[in-house]
Amino acid sequence: MRNVYSVGQINSYIKNMFAQDFMLKSIYIKGEVSNVKYHSSGHIYFTMKDKSGIIACVMFSGNRSGLKFQLQEGQQIITCGSIEVYERDGKYQLYAEEIFLDGAGVLYEKFEKLKRELNDMGMFSPEYKQPIPRYALCVGVVTASTGAAIQDIINISKRRNPYVQLILYPAKVQGEGAAESIVNGIHALETLKPDVIIVGRGGGSIEDLWAFNEETVARAIFECTIPIVSAVGHETDITIADYVADLRAPTPSAAAEMVIFSFAEYTERCFDEYSRFNHLIRSKLAFIKARYEQLEIRLSFLSPLSKIREMKMHVAELERKIQESMEKILLQKKHTMQLLIERMNGLSPLERLKQGMTYVTNTEGMPIVDIEKVEINQKLVLQMKNGKITAQVLDKEKIRRDYNE
Amino acid sequence: MNKDISLEEAFLQVEESLKQLESENISLEDSFKVYHKGIALLKTCNDRIARVEKQILIMNEKGELDEF
Numbered sequence: 340m341r342n343v344y345s346v347g348q349i350n351s352y353i354k355n356m357f358a359q360d361f362m363l364k365s366i367y368i369k370g371e372v373s374n375v376k377y378h379s380s381g382h383i384y385f386t387m388k389d390k391s392g393i394i395a396c397v398m399f400s401g402n403r404s405g406l407k408f409q410l411q412e413g414q415q416i417i418t419c420g421s422i423e424v425y426e427r428d429g430k431y432q433l434y435a436e437e438i439f440l441d442g443a444g445v446l447y448e449k450f451e452k453l454k455r456e457l458n459d460m461g462m463f464s465p466e467y468k469q470p471i472p473r474y475a476l477c478v479g480v481v482t483a484s485t486g487a488a489i490q491d492i493i494n495i496s497k498r499r500n501p502y503v504q505l506i507l508y509p510a511k512v513q514g515e516g517a518a519e520s521i522v523n524g525i526h527a528l529e530t531l532k533p534d535v536i537i538v539g540r541g542g543g544s545i546e547d548l549w550a551f552n553e554e555t556v557a558r559a560i561f562e563c564t565i566p567i568v569s570a571v572g573h574e575t576d577i578t579i580a581d582y583v584a585d586l587r588a589p590t591p592s593a594a595a596e597m598v599i600f601s602f603a604e605y606t607e608r609c610f611d612e613y614s615r616f617n618h619l620i621r622s623k624l625a626f627i628k629a630r631y632e633q634l635e636i637r638l639s640f641l642s643p644l645s646k647i648r649e650m651k652m653h654v655a656e657l658e659r660k661i662q663e664s665m666e667k668i669l670l671q672k673k674h675t676m677q678l679l680i681e682r683m684n685g686l687s688p689l690e691r692l693k694q695g696m697t698y699v700t701n702t703e704g705m706p707i708v709d710i711e712k713v714e715i716n717q718k719l720v721l722q723m724k725n726g727k728i729t730a731q732v733l734d735k736e737k738i739r740r741d742y743n744e
Numbered sequence: 745m746n747k748d749i750s751l752e753e754a755f756l757q758v759e760e761s762l763k764q765l766e767s768e769n770i771s772l773e774d775s776f777k778v779y780h781k782g783i784a785l786l787k788t789c790n791d792r793i794a795r796v797e798k799q800i801l802i803m804n805e806k807g808e809l810d811e812f
Contacts, residue, residue: 474751476793484802484812493800502793505800507812527803534750602793612758613786619765620779627772 347426354424357431363422368394368433369441372414383410387418387433395432396420405437407544415441446545450552453579457554462561463582469566471586474600475534477504479565481524484509487541488570488591495595500602506533512540517550522559529565536563537594538580539570551578560584570594698722702729710737754789758782 344352357363370387377383381400386393396418398406410416420435457463478496482488489507496505508524511517521538528536538560540548550556551571557579560567569584570591581587588594639645684690688698699707700720707713713732721728749757761782765775800812 472750472752474755476751496800501797502795504798506809507800507802509802524803527807530807605793608755609786609789612755612762613783615762616765616779616782616786619762620775623765623770623772623775 346429350424350426350429354426357422357424365419365421366433367417367419369415369417370394372410372416373412375410375412377410383435385410387416394422395430396435397432398435398438402436405435408440410438417441440544440546442546446549446552450579453552453554453557454582457557457579457583462557467561469585471566471568471598472534474605475503475598477506477531477533478598479506479508479528479531479533479536481508481510481521481528481536481538482540482591483512486512488539491541491590491592492537492595495592496599499596499599500605502602503599504533506531512550513543513547518553518556521550521556525559525563525567529563533565535566535568535598537568537570537588537591537598538584539568539588539591539594540572541591542573542576548572548576548578551580553579556580557583568594568598692722692724695724710735749788751789751792754785754792758785758789761785 368387370389373386373388373393375383375385381403383398383403383406385396385398387396388394398420405419417439418433418435419437419439420433422431422433424431461467480489480492482492484507493505496503506528508528510524511520525536525538538551538556540551548571551569560569560580560583566585568586568588569578569580570588570593571578571580572590574589577587586597588597692698698721700722701707702718702720704720707719713719713735715732715735717732719730719732721730761778764770764778765782770778801809802812804810
């Protein structure tokens, strides 16, 4: 007797087989969408089909972030997920985690091809990049008039510098004719000669952004004589327009921050420069004044007045020296005289008289020094210290005295 | 001074004037000239920004500009 299994056992067995299959745990399947049902719970039920058959699919609400567009009948999609068995119904289905529109792959290839071509032509070369003016007073914008991009740009412009003129060219940025509309926008704004043009749009799928990957748009950006800032999608979206633009901004908001100069910073710079000028001219003047004063002092040293003053001082000095020398000489002479007086005094007869000597004259006052000239009884006058005596010679005797004469 | 000069250029000239003023060799007469030129440039910069809040303009199909 063969083994008999219950339905549940079989379904469980098959579920287990699926679960053990590594490939079915994470698989990419492409096909056409049909029977889409957005359930109120947030889950999406749909089937995928191709010529040979169909497969039931479900995307749970928890995985909805893996779907970036509205799922619609007839779309070609690629779904990534796992295939598992639903035991209750005895059916297997695809539990979708991420769903992409197919064709993205084709677009990606087109993108890479155009990028290569334009790069080979040198259209991305840095030498063709025009500098973005630091102080743009008029900014052209090519984007949708209804999108978030223009609102972001307006808000940032108002905050940073409300005195900058924005000119919007309302372009169609996605779908049929978008590329042409963007090209027209660039050309139209170019005639108004703004300082810089922002070309872009907000985020979206690769299809939404596709116009910015068209060659006509790339050429219009490349040939534009006004510097162009590209601002397409989010930070991670990079388009051909970004490569060819003079500057790539990651988002429209970032483009506005880059292009619209802050009025506050600008006035601050003006003020700084103004202060520097005043400071420089002041220090220049101070320097020149100091030099002038220095020269003035030097000049006054060299003036004839100071020469005269100097000569006067010199004369006074000489005068003083002469005076001094004269005084010195006089003093010396006085000394000498004093000495002579002393010597004279030593030789004076009066001095002799003082020492007790007498001085003999005749009555006529003629000095008598020779005994031979004296006669007995002759009257002689004897001069002495404090008077004179008249005497008469009683006797005389000649004495020989030794004089060294 | 040329009114068409861009703000960048004006600032470049301002910097140039400052450099001249900083130089040791400049005569007093020239330094006054340079000073007046610099101040005039800064004034022009200021005048270039008409302090009127701008309405954003939008281009219509005929290429004319309307208020947004």
